[in-house]
Amino acid sequence: MLDIRLVGDPGQCDTLVLPVRGVAADPDPDTRAELLPPAALPYPGDLAAEASALVPLARLTGRAGEIRAHLRPAGSPSRLVLVGVGAGTEADWRAAGAALVRAVAEETRVTLALPADVPPAAVRGVAEGALLGSYRFRMTGTGTDPALAEVTVAVTDPQRYAAAFDTARATARMTRFARDLTNMPSSVKSPEWFAGQVDTARAGLADLDLRVWQPDELTGAGFGGLLAVGGGSARGPRLVELSWRPADATRHVVLVGKGITFDTGGISIKPVPAMKLMRKDMAGAAAVVAATVGAAALRLPVRVTALAPLAENMVSGSAFRPGDVVRHYGGSTSETTNSDAEGRLVLADALAYAVDRLAPDLLVDLATLTGANAVALGSRTAALYSDNDELAAALVDAAAEAGESAWRMPLVGDYVEYLGSDLADYFSAPARGAGSVVAALFLREFTGDLRDRWAHLDMSAPSWASAADRELTAGATGWGVRTLLRWLPTLAQAATPS
Structure with missing residues (x-):
């Protein structure tokens, strides 16, 4: 089973995932979605601004499960993935978790950075979605399994979310x-x-x-x-x-x-x-x-x-x-x-x-x-x-x-x-x-x-x-x-x- 961890400090990573929320009833097509700023993490200070600028350029809607990837060959992290979380319901986060593990199946490890005010239901949803969306059943030893082995979910207060995460x-x-x-x-x-x-x-x-x-x-x-x-x-x-x-x-x-x-x-x-x-x-x-x-x-x-x-x-x-x-x-x-x-x-x-x-x-x-x-x-x-x-x-x-x-x-x-x-x-x-x-x-x-x-x-x-x-x-x-x-x-x- 996919290893999924809940941490306060994920350290450096090659692939960083940031959530994008849909903005309801906004007539401006360039603001149909917005980045959910990650909590304080050990990444360059301009990373969130870069991700925010990508949202309208990539024409993101924030729909739950929507995925966009951006390569940063000279940067750290070297790959930035934006995932839509819809209106932020638990079902939306569940869909986001499932879509994420499919989209990054060829990566070995990824880190999902959540905003400071995310509710426990979001952590439960994204964890369930990732674990269920990554499920595979096969009796033969032939074929290629996904490379993805670990998803790290970074939050400001792991203790606050521990019960929801363990239940998921x-x-x-x-x-x-x-x-x-x-x-x-x-x-x-x-x-x-x-x-x-x-x-x-x-x-x-x-x-x-x-x-x-x-x-x-x-x-x-x-x-x-x-x-x-x-x-x-x-x-x-x-x-x-x-x-x-x-x-x-x-x-x-x-x-x-x-x-x-x-x-x-x-x-x-x-x-x-x-x-x-x-x-x-x-x-x-x-x-x-x-x-x-x-x-x-x-x-x-x-x-x-x-x-x-x-x-x-x-x-x-x-x-x-x-x-x-x-x-x-x-x-x-x-x-x-x-x-x-x-x-x-x-x-x-x-x-x-x-x-x-x-x-x-x-x-x-x-x-x-x-x-x-x-x-x-x-x-x-x-x-x-x-x-x-x-x-x-x-x-x-x-x-x-x-x-x-x-x-x-x-x-x-x-x-x-x-x-x-x-x-x-x-x-x-x-x-x-x-x-x-x-x-x-x-x-x-x-x-x-x-x-x-x-x-x-x-x-x-x-x-x-x-x-x-x-x-x-x-x-x-x-x-x-x-x-x-x-x-x-x-x-x-x-x-x-x-």
């Missing part, structure tokens, strides 16, 4: 971990492999406990949905239960993440184009375990339990069939209408287990559940379902602050009748009704007494990016980690949503 690094590290898990090809990524990666990630973190349920334990406890979905694979299912239990916690949150390590669709097999990226069908599980490790790393005073039901949905003689009746944890049954609607089956087991055995204050699940989510909200926004207005608003706000996006959708009461089955308690995937809404309604049936303290995030589309975009890189996005690590700290100060 931990959040980015866990988002990168979720990206790594999701990007890994499924030839490697079995349920057992995933559980092993979680065990490695928790090393050295006190009060972070791991239990990995084996197939025979799942059978004994009655996890029928997880066993049905994983029954067609030679690589059996697992349930990861990861628990952060700080001594000072007054709240307990259970996070459930869909963990289908590859999804062929089962007997209701997918067409090849729809199957190619199905290594990402465990992005929800990646997000919840990464957020829980992050909660421990940040020592958040909230008890967090992550449940990741892991299975590979394959086609074989032992695969479950359309028309089968599945008995879930706790005894409820569902009639399978489509083996490609497998995610809700494993989530139902985990939700029911959480209610029965863990008794949390709040229950939140993340899942790459339906393509209908993308049809409704596009590629960057998750669909959020909850009967709890306060919980829904808190999660939407946390997503916005984190640089992710969620939009609350309705749990339409009239659609509940679509779940009715003559053979079982429910149809798992009714043939009629709005796909994403009905999937959420099905999951709600397994939340028991926590029905009014539960939220579901359908994040299939935003879990993957087709191209680099601000802090996103092509491939897995790690969606949800940043949202959860924004939301969890708020629970230590607020009453449980009711």
Whole structure:
């Protein structure tokens, strides 16, 4: 991972980066942007004046992520880079950090000098942007990696910004971990492999406990949905239960993440184009375990339990069939209408287990559940379902602050009748009704007494990016980690949503 440091005195450097802010509603095109003067640094006194003169000459607008480079062969530093920070919001600084690391990828080290009055949110934003924008996933040893190894962020008072900076690094590290898990090809990524990666990630973190349920334990406890979905694979299912239990916690949150390590669709097999990226069908599980490790790393005073039901949905003689009746944890049954609607089956087991055995204050699940989510909200926004207005608003706000996006959708009461089955308690995937809404309604049936303290995030589309975009890189996005690590700290100060 890129080394990023926060310092008060960076010393001399070859490449200096200075931020440029947009100037709103200015009719003069020559003053559309202005340099944010760096705090006192060991550079020639006329450097800031030189940079200020470059802003109109380079026709800079100050747009977040805008980059201009200026060579100074006889000077020190020898290269001056101007980066736009827009209006100076945290999102703008995040975009600036991501654009910067891409623009200077061939440099070895760069120094970003910030003005004296910059808020802590700016430091958090630029650090997250740099760490996420520099992310790369590649299994081969061939190719050329970027030369950039170190970014130094120079501020007048490092202590003032230390907490924001450390939080940014931990959040980015866990988002990168979720990206790594999701990007890994499924030839490697079995349920057992995933559980092993979680065990490695928790090393050295006190009060972070791991239990990995084996197939025979799942059978004994009655996890029928997880066993049905994983029954067609030679690589059996697992349930990861990861628990952060700080001594000072007054709240307990259970996070459930869909963990289908590859999804062929089962007997209701997918067409090849729809199957190619199905290594990402465990992005929800990646997000919840990464957020829980992050909660421990940040020592958040909230008890967090992550449940990741892991299975590979394959086609074989032992695969479950359309028309089968599945008995879930706790005894409820569902009639399978489509083996490609497998995610809700494993989530139902985990939700029911959480209610029965863990008794949390709040229950939140993340899942790459339906393509209908993308049809409704596009590629960057998750669909959020909850009967709890306060919980829904808190999660939407946390997503916005984190640089992710969620939009609350309705749990339409009239659609509940679509779940009715003559053979079982429910149809798992009714043939009629709005796909994403009905999937959420099905999951709600397994939340028991926590029905009014539960939220579901359908994040299939935003879990993957087709191209680099601000802090996103092509491939897995790690969606949800940043949202959860924004939301969890708020629970230590607020009453449980009711």
